[in-house]
Amino acid sequence: xxxxxxxxxxxxxxxxxxxxxxxxxxxxxxxxxxxxxxxxxxxxxxxxxxxxxxxxxxxxxxxxxxxxxxxxxxxxxxxxxxxxxxxxxxxxxxxxxxxxxxxxxxxxxxxxxxxxxxxxxxxxxxxxxxxxxxxxxxxxxxxxxxxxxxxxx
Amino acid sequence: xxxxxxxxxxxxxxxxxxxxxxxxxxxxxxxxxxxxxxxxxxxxxxxxxxxxxxxxxxxxxxxxxxxxxxxxxxxxxxxxxxxxxxxxxxxxxxxxxxxxxxxxxxxx
Numbered sequence: 336x337x338x339x340x341x342x343x344x345x346x347x348x349x350x351x352x353x354x355x356x357x358x359x360x361x362x363x364x365x366x367x368x369x370x371x372x373x374x375x376x377x378x379x380x381x382x383x384x385x386x387x388x389x390x391x392x393x394x395x396x397x398x399x400x401x402x403x404x405x406x407x408x409x410x411x412x413x414x415x416x417x418x419x420x421x422x423x424x425x426x427x428x429x430x431x432x433x434x435x436x437x438x439x440x441x442x443x444x445x446x447x448x449x450x451x452x453x454x455x456x457x458x459x460x461x462x463x464x465x466x467x468x469x470x471x472x473x474x475x476x477x478x479x480x481x482x483x484x485x486x487x488x
Numbered sequence: 489x490x491x492x493x494x495x496x497x498x499x500x501x502x503x504x505x506x507x508x509x510x511x512x513x514x515x516x517x518x519x520x521x522x523x524x525x526x527x528x529x530x531x532x533x534x535x536x537x538x539x540x541x542x543x544x545x546x547x548x549x550x551x552x553x554x555x556x557x558x559x560x561x562x563x564x565x566x567x568x569x570x571x572x573x574x575x576x577x578x579x580x581x582x583x584x585x586x587x588x589x590x591x592x593x594x595x596x
Contacts, residue, residue: 403542407521410539427593433541434510434586438579440545441502441552444495445575452492458572465576 339408343481346401350474353394360387361467364460384463388450391466392443399436402477406433413484425483432476439469490560493567497559499575502552506544507582511589515543516550 359382368381409429417426442462449459508514518527522536531538559567 406541407519407539410537411521414537421596423593423596427590430590430593431583431587434506434583437506437541437545437548438503438583441506441548442499442575442579444491444556445499445572448491448495449572455572458575461573461576465579 339405340485342401342405343485346398346405347477347481349394349398349401350470350477353391353398354470354474356387356391356394357463357467357470360384360391361463364463385450388447392447395439395443395466395470399440402436402473409480413480416484417480420483422483425480428476429480432473435469435472439466442466492572493559493562493570494556496570496572496575498552498556500578501555502548503579503582505551506548507585509544509547510586513540514547515540516546517543519543 359379362380363382363384366380368377414426414429417429442465445458446462446466449455449462513530515530517529518531519525519539519542520527520531520534520536521539523534525534527534530540530543559570
């Protein structure tokens, strides 16, 4: 197992943690529990959203940086194969993933600010949902591309 | 209040600059992954493909940081009405434009 494989696994594990945190937070802000939660879904929605903010920011940045490091290996070893196989939707989905990741990074200061102040409830909800969509897209596309052509073996 | 102005301006400027950088290839630098070398500005691939994503990020990050600092230095009366919803709205439009630019991959 080489260093790219280790890094890819760490990148994937951090993405899972980020996915969990942002999904919990998005559920708590978009579908807040109106009464004491009894069910699994109710407890999922009843988490305190503000407690996830710093974790989401740190996980997003670290996951993105690791993705940026791995991107070079993807460009040389994986994308070439995807192109040769003519898997254009997969290729396009990954291109979109890099754009999603970049724009999401630019939103992090505003996201952090909106969770730190009492007002800005609508923007807080919108930014959280927006970041959740980005994280879900990037996670799923990364997973699919890794299934098509993993690297480092 | 100053961080509010910085955060809104940063997000809006980053999204716009990133989209413009991608569409016009305004990369601050190029990375050549096959040989592990960086080059200033936009360059053709050397012994392999050229990567511009890092350069687009750098261009966008610098412009957004400057826009954020400028907004934070403005008097509060000028930035109070800055709508924070611009952050996600501009980001959404930027991603829609970039997705449209990639449409050929999904229509083949």
